Amino acid sequence: MSTAKVVAAFRERFPDRVSTAAAVREHHCQTVTWLPRQPPEAVVTAEDTGEVSWIVARCAEHGVPVIPFGAGSSLEGQLNAPRGGICLDLSKMDKVLRVSADDLTATVQPGVTREELNRRLRDSGLFFPVDPGANASLGGMASTRASGTNAVRYGTMRENVRELEVVLPDGRITRAGSLARKSSAGYDLAHLFVGAEGTLGVITELTVRLYQVPERIGSGVCSFPSVHAACRAVTDALAAGLGLARIELLDEASVRACNEYSGLGLDEKVHLFFELHATDAVLPSEARLLGEILAEHGGGRFEWSTDQAARTKLWRARHDAWWAIHARYPGRKGIPTDVCVPISRLAECVELTQQDILATGADAPIIGHVGDGNFHLLVMIDESDAAVVTRARELVHRLTERAIAMGGTCTGEHGVGQGKAGAMVLEHGAAVDVMREIKRALDPRDIMNPGKILPV
């Protein structure tokens, strides 16, 4: 058996860093969603690029699948091993290699987490903004093209990776992108590896963009009579060019859960949470203009603060929404899903989805990064009830179809993995064939994270 051969080779070279223990293998596969766990046959930990290259080359020789692992926080089965093979754990490649204040960049190994990077930057006046909620690894975040609440101002991993080092599916080491802010020199390989979910190679180093910590941060919250009114307010606020760093929509069900869990004391209505980043001089006028826009769209009282404690409470509650919703439905499992549509279709998409949830009889609070047209359902299911699971699956499937029909995408930030692979043809049509041609060209033996992204 080929995997046995490569595992034997790994044991010889890395006696302390190879495991076939069930517990270790279980920990290194999909754990968050309803997809069945498919553990790898072995886990090997690499400590530098040379080791990654050597490991991948051994697997390539023997046709053994390689599944790169960062922090294990992906949501769509990206870490499952449907064809067996080895999990390549990169969490020990956790060094911040360089920070350049002049270039506003940090060069890191893939196992560095976003929280660790920001800890390292604490006294520099700089920060790394992409925040998917979980304390994900930067290599993993690049691989799933992660984003989160700050993306409306700072962009996603797509906009924030400048250069990469990648080990290709045959073990070759290459670089992609440029340390320069822009380049017209050839094919944009950096963007090809970002979002490829490890199916085209292993990211072994990345240079990401940093930003100045804003001089002043203000947060606010405002209720709305409807999702439609809230979304119109968002459209106008974006068009006004305000320094909006976060615009989060919580539907009634999410507000209820957050009230109970975090004591927010909000009316049980649709709410928008805002964060503005600006200079001291500018912030008051931006907040005033934002308040006017919200009022025009029927917003309730706009509660606004630059006080650190008030801001922390609000965003802590937003970050804890996952736990708040779980606490409200004890014994249930939360299935997270996301879609993203053009802003012009957002209100319609959220409202149709709310109606669908109601008609289905599901419990599925909605939270959206609405400045991007991106929203999440957390479908709370009793996994032991097959009928509930089936109805939930169908609900998610209809959501995906609805978003794609509106010119949107089956996932704004979770990635495809196994969970959304079935939607790829509907969304991309003939472009899926182009993706297959690229995959075949770079990974002819299909060893890199097989069974992900491209429908089997």
Place this chain on the structure above:
Amino acid sequence: MSTAKVVAAFRERFPDRVSTAAAVREHHCQTVTWLPRQPPEAVVTAEDTGEVSWIVARCAEHGVPVIPFGAGSSLEGQLNAPRGGICLDLSKMDKVLRVSADDLTATVQPGVTREELNRRLRDSGLFFPVDPGANASLGGMASTRASGTNAVRYGTMRENVRELEVVLPDGRITRAGSLARKSSAGYDLAHLFVGAEGTLGVITELTVRLYQVPERIGSGVCSFPSVHAACRAVTDALAAGLGLARIELLDEASVRACNEYSGLGLDEKVHLFFELHATDAVLPSEARLLGEILAEHGGGRFEWSTDQAARTKLWRARHDAWWAIHARYPGRKGIPTDVCVPISRLAECVELTQQDILATGADAPIIGHVGDGNFHLLVMIDESDAAVVTRARELVHRLTERAIAMGGTCTGEHGVGQGKAGAMVLEHGAAVDVMREIKRALDPRDIMNPGKILPV
């Protein structure tokens, strides 16, 4: 001969839109730089995507090269036909198909020029910011990953193309990207086609991002004792997070030419030209802060204005720099070249280049989009003097090597074409093999704009 066969087929279907006249063919190849003209064997004009698909499929059947043509303003030989074949003229695909104020997007055919798009947007309060100087077509701008003076705030075509329709090298029609602001759904094909210079397919439609016209625009100009001082000022101004939309550096030679041509009356020193985009409320404080930063770095008097006439005069002079420099060297041909380096290396790169120009005895004024680390030489040569041409080539070659050695790129915005293909291996190393593998996978017969980007 294969080309004759496809031309005969084209004449049958498009009797009025095929030409083999020498003048037409000469007009459709490289005209701007020192690369020899290599005209196509015929020019055919397409009017819709179906026609493009049919034309490309015919060429694919017969192995005939296809060179897509937009406005003909590329600078590195992108339009030459080193292996013959046909030029596919897209300039008649010039419709603005949709403008969405809510999504801040415009969907256009590839032949729409940036000036035409902005004319169409005039009463909408929106604009398309990418401005490479020439009135290029948007399809061509996407294909060369163009940028220009506004990129420091608004990004390049890389950041501003949301979705594409592409005819692949076998005639298949596909789409890439998403109308949603973000997506994690599979390989980023949109970024692969942007900057591919027509070597992977023909862009037949594109959706680009639009921006609100800023409430207030202010421009300023400031002299500096050295390139180094000017670049330090730029680094600090960027770090301060000001709403800088343009930061242009002109060296002494460029200032001299612009003074003579446009009557600017500036001291013959290194200058920075600035443009700030902001709200009425914010602009004065931003201008004040910018002035303070410039003074800290030894800047001269900061001449600042929000007056339309003064702004127009300044930026007209900047736009006319090409003509100003040509006027200063009558009878010479201007060879434009560009590189881009990390901001932290910019001052050093410009100063070493100035020393090299002096040592070479060349006339080569420098103008830079220094907010991006990108700068241009316009090398003014007497084409009839072989020794001058050789020295100029060597100067450009050393510039390219210098930029790459500093972690930069051989071209920030002109693209590779034929002119920079020789630098690709030096810049990208093994990644050039990856580019070749992708090219081979999508265009196995190498019919799409052959001989460009990838070194032969």
